[in-house]
Amino acid sequence: MAKLHISTTINGEPIEFLCDPPQTMLEVLRDQLGLTGSKEGCGSGDCGACSITVDGRLVCSCLMLAAEAEGHRLETIEGMARGDQLHPLQKKFVELAALQCGICTPGFLVASKALLDRNPNPTETEVRYWLAGNLCRCTGYDKIIRAVMEVAADMRETAR
Amino acid sequence: MHTFILERPRDLAAALAFHAQAGRNDAPAEYIAGGTDMVQLLQEHVRRPERLVSLAGLLDGHIEAGPQGLRLGAAATMADVAVHPAVVEQFPVISEALLNSASPQVRNQATMGGNLLQRTRCPYFRDVGYAACNKRSPGSGCSAIDGENRWHAVVGTSDDCIAANPSDLAVALVALEAGVELRGAGGQRFVPLIDFHRLPGNTPHIESVLEPGEVIAAITVPASSTARRSHYLKVRDRASFEFAVVSAAVALDMDGGRIRAARVALGGVGTKPWRVPKVEAALAGGSLDPAVLRRAAALAAEGAQGRGHNDFKIELMQRAIVRAIETAGARA
Numbered sequence: 477m478a479k480l481h482i483s484t485t486i487n488g489e490p491i492e493f494l495c496d497p498p499q500t501m502l503e504v505l506r507d508q509l510g511l512t513g514s515k516e517g518c519g520s521g522d523c524g525a526c527s528i529t530v531d532g533r534l535v536c537s538c539l540m541l542a543a544e545a546e547g548h549r550l551e552t553i554e555g556m557a558r559g560d561q562l563h564p565l566q567k568k569f570v571e572l573a574a575l576q577c578g579i580c581t582p583g584f585l586v587a588s589k590a591l592l593d594r595n596p597n598p599t600e601t602e603v604r605y606w607l608a609g610n611l612c613r614c615t616g617y618d619k620i621i622r623a624v625m626e627v628a629a630d631m632r633e634t635a636r
Numbered sequence: 637m638h639t640f641i642l643e644r645p646r647d648l649a650a651a652l653a654f655h656a657q658a659g660r661n662d663a664p665a666e667y668i669a670g671g672t673d674m675v676q677l678l679q680e681h682v683r684r685p686e687r688l689v690s691l692a693g694l695l696d697g698h699i700e701a702g703p704q705g706l707r708l709g710a711a712a713t714m715a716d717v718a719v720h721p722a723v724v725e726q727f728p729v730i731s732e733a734l735l736n737s738a739s740p741q742v743r744n745q746a747t748m749g750g751n752l753l754q755r756t757r758c759p760y761f762r763d764v765g766y767a768a769c770n771k772r773s774p775g776s777g778c779s780a781i782d783g784e785n786r787w788h789a790v791v792g793t794s795d796d797c798i799a800a801n802p803s804d805l806a807v808a809l810v811a812l813e814a815g816v817e818l819r820g821a822g823g824q825r826f827v828p829l830i831d832f833h834r835l836p837g838n839t840p841h842i843e844s845v846l847e848p849g850e851v852i853a854a855i856t857v858p859a860s861s862t863a864r865r866s867h868y869l870k871v872r873d874r875a876s877f878e879f880a881v882v883s884a885a886v887a888l889d890m891d892g893g894r895i896r897a898a899r900v901a902l903g904g905v906g907t908k909p910w911r912v913p914k915v916e917a918a919l920a921g922g923s924l925d926p927a928v929l930r931r932a933a934a935l936a937a938e939g940a941q942g943r944g945h946n947d948f949k950i951e952l953m954q955r956a957i958v959r960a961i962e963t964a965g966a967r968a
Binding site (some may be wrong): 480497521525536540543544546564586590591606609610 | 644671676680690692715738
């Protein structure tokens with residue numbers, strides 16, 4: 477069967493790829509485009525390890541057909557650092573050891589950035605609520621929540 | 637996933653011409669919008685359509701609020717509707733139902749139309765390892781009736797299917813007497829939401845009144861005296877990202893301490909979103925006294941039938957009604 481030709485933008489770069497109709501965005505990112513930062517945990521939208529943004533909206537790439545990327549603007553974890561310069565969230569996750577095995581970390585970082593982009597001053601309850609689509613089986617979440625809260629405070633300080 | 641042809645039509649008319657049909661496992665062609673449920677069904681081989689017709693960019697996604705009420709375009713996402721100021725202020729039960737559904741990621745993807753058409757969470761329907769499921773394979777039997785049926789329905793059931801409708805949104809909308817605008821190749825029609833989902837009877841594989849080549853175009857919610865003082869109570873096994881064991885959507889029109897009119901619907905207990913008119917009638921003119929509420933709520937249990945593991949839902953749904961009314965009644 478003929479492949480579908482898809483034109484999209486990923487991390488600011490125009491990207492074209494060919495895919496089969498049943499391929500998910502996550503499969504294409506990882507297996508065809510070499511963007512393996514997004515992880516497959518559950519493959520059913522429960523764990524958030526595959527989180528990316530599409531036109532600025534946080535979504536699960538495992539629940540998106542790759543063909544639906546046509547004409548949209550995608551951001552993945554690979555686009556978060558600026559060259560060698562880590563994003564403040566990435567630095568803080570390292571500093572506070574807000575990870576252990578690391579499988580969930582890209583998803584948490586993408587989701588945390590999406591949260592802070594729309595709410596720079598979240599309460600702890602809000603952080604926990606808006607990260608409810610991301611599962612971590614190692615940390616118990618506390619360090620992750622603290623990292624996000626501290627980055628939010630740092631970024632507000634910088635913006636002042 | 638099985639191989640399928642993905643159609644990406646240029647406009648809605650072209651999409652309707654494919655005669656795809658939602659919510660039927662025997663339909664050769666099906667529509668896909670947000671995809672959050674459909675992709676899972678495809679991954680698990682529950683759905684194996686020959687053709688999938690994408691509605692991306694073809695349906696209205698606007699949220700309009702006016703003196704007549706609310707109009708939610710079918711493509712509006714759960715996330716956008718949940719935080720729309722008019723929805724939050726005038727129809728809080730809708731916002732609460734949405735914010736207690738799924739996760740931020742899924743709410744960003746999932747649409748209004750798709751939410752109403754999401755398939756049941758019955759584990760036997762979702763696992764093709766079980767041969768018997770009348771909803772998935774008509775005539776194959778029901779694994780749930782004598783199986784693990786803690787999550788299943790106690791009202792609206794039949795001897796062929798006891799699968800519960802999983803939508804929180806639909807419960808809130810049924811309480812508010814919402815309707816759906818359907819668009820098909822032959823034109824447009826309006827269906828009250830309470831009549832949109834079908835009881836399973838002996839055809840549980842047919843879940844809605846949608847015809848081939850027909851889609852939900854919009855949801856309309858009439859302005860009412862009850863919507864502003866409304867509440868969605870969801871009882872579930874964990875605090876987030878979980879479907880309802882039991883839920884209650886209530887909307888009240890209060891005259892001081894008296895209930896002038898009440899709207900009550902239940903989730904997690906019905907094979908379709910379940911409104912309870914007898915409870916509403918019993919509440920009208922009464923007070924918020926717990927004993928009074930309890931007597932009215934008991935009428936919800938009329939005709940309810942547990943299947944063993946889900947017997948507790950019959951008591952729990954009455955308590956949920958009482959608690960939800962107390963919460964809504966305490967609102968300014």
